[in-house]
Amino acid sequence: MDSEVGPLRAVLLHRPGTELKRLTPRNNDQLLFDSIPWVDRAQDEHDRFADVLTGRGVEVMLLADTLVAALADERAHGAAATTAVDRRRLGEDLGDALASHLSTVDAKGLADVLMGGMTFEELPDAEGASLVRRMHHPHDFVVDPLPNLLFTRDSSVWIGDRVAIASLAMPARARETALLDLVYAYHPRFAAAGRAYGAHSAPVEGGDVLLLAPGVLAVGVGERTTPAGAESLARSAFRDGLAHTVLAVPIAQDRATMHLDTVCTMVDRDAVVMYPAVRDTLTAYTLRPADDGVRVSGPAPFLEAAAAAMGIDRLRVIDTGLDPVTAEREQWDDGNNTLAVAPGVVVAYERNVETNSRLEDAGIEVLRISGSELGTGRGGPRCMSCPVLRDAL
Numbered sequence: 001m002d003s004e005v006g007p008l009r010a011v012l013l014h015r016p017g018t019e020l021k022r023l024t025p026r027n028n029d030q031l032l033f034d035s036i037p038w039v040d041r042a043q044d045e046h047d048r049f050a051d052v053l054t055g056r057g058v059e060v061m062l063l064a065d066t067l068v069a070a071l072a073d074e075r076a077h078g079a080a081a082t083t084a085v086d087r088r089r090l091g092e093d094l095g096d097a098l099a100s101h102l103s104t105v106d107a108k109g110l111a112d113v114l115m116g117g118m119t120f121e122e123l124p125d126a127e128g129a130s131l132v133r134r135m136h137h138p139h140d141f142v143v144d145p146l147p148n149l150l151f152t153r154d155s156s157v158w159i160g161d162r163v164a165i166a167s168l169a170m171p172a173r174a175r176e177t178a179l180l181d182l183v184y185a186y187h188p189r190f191a192a193a194g195r196a197y198g199a200h201s202a203p204v205e206g207g208d209v210l211l212l213a214p215g216v217l218a219v220g221v222g223e224r225t226t227p228a229g230a231e232s233l234a235r236s237a238f239r240d241g242l243a244h245t246v247l248a249v250p251i252a253q254d255r256a257t258m259h260l261d262t263v264c265t266m267v268d269r270d271a272v273v274m275y276p277a278v279r280d281t282l283t284a285y286t287l288r289p290a291d292d293g294v295r296v297s298g299p300a301p302f303l304e305a306a307a308a309a310m311g312i313d314r315l316r317v318i319d320t321g322l323d324p325v326t327a328e329r330e331q332w333d334d335g336n337n338t339l340a341v342a343p344g345v346v347v348a349y350e351r352n353v354e355t356n357s358r359l360e361d362a363g364i365e366v367l368r369i370s371g372s373e374l375g376t377g378r379g380g381p382r383c384m385s386c387p388v389l390r391d392a393l
């Protein structure tokens with residue numbers, strides 16, 4: 001994978017399931033959702049999203065299927081059960097009881113628990129009458145649900161022929177990494193895939209990583225990806241020959257701009273859709289390989305640094321929205337968060353009417369999907385997709 005826009009061939013999506021049914025007004029903030037989605041409708045919207053991709057010749061792989069296939073391997077099954085047991089919270093007795101219960105569950109059942117979580121009342125009665133169990137409310141979680149699995153973009157990212165497992169910053173998402181790790185280690189489809197970024201722990205989230213052009217990465221640094229994460233990813237990409245330039249792009253540490261792809265995504269080889277409020281202020285540090293590791297220059301205006309790194313005169317910019325208020329509304333509703341299926345062809349939420357018509361005025365084909373329920377987690381088509389294979393640009 002050497003770009004954001006090369007013809008998309010295969011993508012990893014997650015059809016939302018039980019984990020969304022766990023959201024309540026008491027836990028939605030902590031679980032990083034802005035309201036309580038209507039789950040059946042979210043599934044319908046997601047099915048249409050998958051249909052649009054399939055209709056364009058893209059192979060859609062669903063995370064639940066890949067996880068079940070990976071868990072068919074005994075080693076994966078054992079490791080998965082271990083990652084689900086939080087002994088710090090459950091204590092030794094209940095931790096042992098949960099581990100022994102999970103070891104008896106089949107691959108499908110284990111995948112359901114790993115993704116959808118498990119409450120105390122769902123843990124079979126025979127398993128542990130510990131103090132912890134007695135004192136917890138039956139609706140408390142023995143295994144936390146992972147509602148943000150929907151955003152497959154963030155948990156892993158392909159650069160060249162390698163996959164980088166992200167190191168997710170928010171506690172509510174940290175365990176997603178373990179599931180993706182198992183999928184890439186044990187699903188036969190990925191047996192030959194090399195790893196990028198390795199076992200680094202400095203936070204890097206896929207929503208912050210943009211493949212601007214072959215050999216050129218932009219990495220947002222803000223609420224999620226840290227400076228150390230960006231530097232570490234750059235070192236790893238240089239060492240593996242996956243990039244010659246990495247742009248580290250500071251973004252505001254706000255929920256509205258949690259990842260770089262909430263303010264800017266590529267829609268063509270030389271064009272981005274971008275939130276106008278950051279257009280003139282976004283900057284970038286340029287990182288290049290050096291004998292002693294990494295050489296840093298800048299900061300310089302992002303659009304100039306990007307064009308220079310990409311070897312083009314300038315990057316075309318299509319603005320979100322119309323006036324500042326519409327732009328702010330449509331940025332919040334993921335107007336910038338488009339998924340390219342080919343150069344100049346993107347999937348976008350239909351609700352961002354002004355941004356979509358601007359894209360079309362600029363010659364971009366827009367494949368509209370509804371996302372009123374999917375968007376309650378604050379993510380659009382790019383956030384909800386992890387491209388696994390694209391044709392080279």
Ligand SMILES: NC(=O)NCCC[C@H](N)C(=O)O
Binds near residue numbers: 032173208379382383
């Ligand atoms: N790339 C993205 O911007 N992903 C959206 C992630 C939304 C999720 N609720 C989160 O807060 O992490």
